Amino acid sequence: MRRCNYILGLAIVLTLTMMSCEHDFDVDVPRSTQNVVLANFTPDEPMKVYVSSTVPIGNVDSSSMKYPNNADVTLYANGAYEADLIYTPSHDGGLPYYRSSAKMSPGVTYDIEVHVIGNPISTSSNKIPKGLELVTTEVVSIKEEVDDEFEGLVNVTANILLNVEDNTTGESYFHLKGSAFESAFNEMSIVNGLDHLNILHEEGILIKMPDSNSSNTSIQLEVSFYHFPEFELRIPFEIEIRKCSRDYYLFHRSVGEQELSNFRDGLLSSQSVQIHNNIVDGVGNFSSYVASIHSVEW
Secondary structure, eight states, X not given: OHHHHHHHHHHHHHHHGXXXXXXXXXXXXXXXXXXXXXXXXXXXXXXEXXXXXXXXXXXXXXXXXXXXXXXXXXXXXXXXXXXXXXXXXXXXXXXXXXXXXXXXXXTOEEEXXXXXXXXXXXXXXXEOOOOOSEEEEEEEEEEEEEOSSSTTOEEEEEEEEEEEEOOOSSOXXXXXXXXXXXXXXXXXEXXXXXXXXXXXXXXXXXXXXXXXXXXXXXXEEEEEEEEOTTTSOOOOEEEEEEEEOHHHHHHHHHHHHHHHHHHHHOTXXXXXXXXXXOOBXXXXXXXXXXXXXXXXXO
């Protein structure tokens, strides 16, 4: 089974490269060739769906991993036909994908159907979460330390309180990212005791919020970044809050746990992490999020 998991991981990792993934994953390999479908979509961008296939046992050459250019990829919104996604060839070394420029909306359930000749028809469904009602930011503390090795460089550590108003019923899921001076934070961590995981294949932290009677949630975050006071203005840094669907969270969490397992025990470690899959008659992930970006003065 370890050999099966590794072979399918080879196919999936090529597709995940376009989604900032750089690591191998363990998944259950199907007995017959099936579609690999990957998409994380948001109302802020056109939908992109990456379609490839699983790799038959004993055939791991590159020809078996080709991405079909003649797949029928159909999108539905709340059960009604929305669009046929258009094949977009690879460019600048990237992977090809199927694209829909149809305007997507929070609160709407999107279904996808992928038909590749010779493979079973794959389907999936996901609902874009509604956006957060209100987010406020408060800088609790700032520490600035001069770097002894690089003249003029200051390492800034900021402790921030995010107050989030979220009217979601039941558990809710977030993906936090951030940047300063157009570069990702050097470090980012959760200070208060929330269920979270730092991930490598995507920048940032995944957070699961427990079900609560209150719609107000506090996230205490510590970030660090570099600053050159002599050359750079003291401009605000940015924090992106993605409110995610459950499938988005479970997929990226399971990939993150696999990364930790590989980092701790090596690629061929004895511990295998099952990658979350929500593709019927296929393998992969079809999930959504809605994002908001917040500037923080310091």
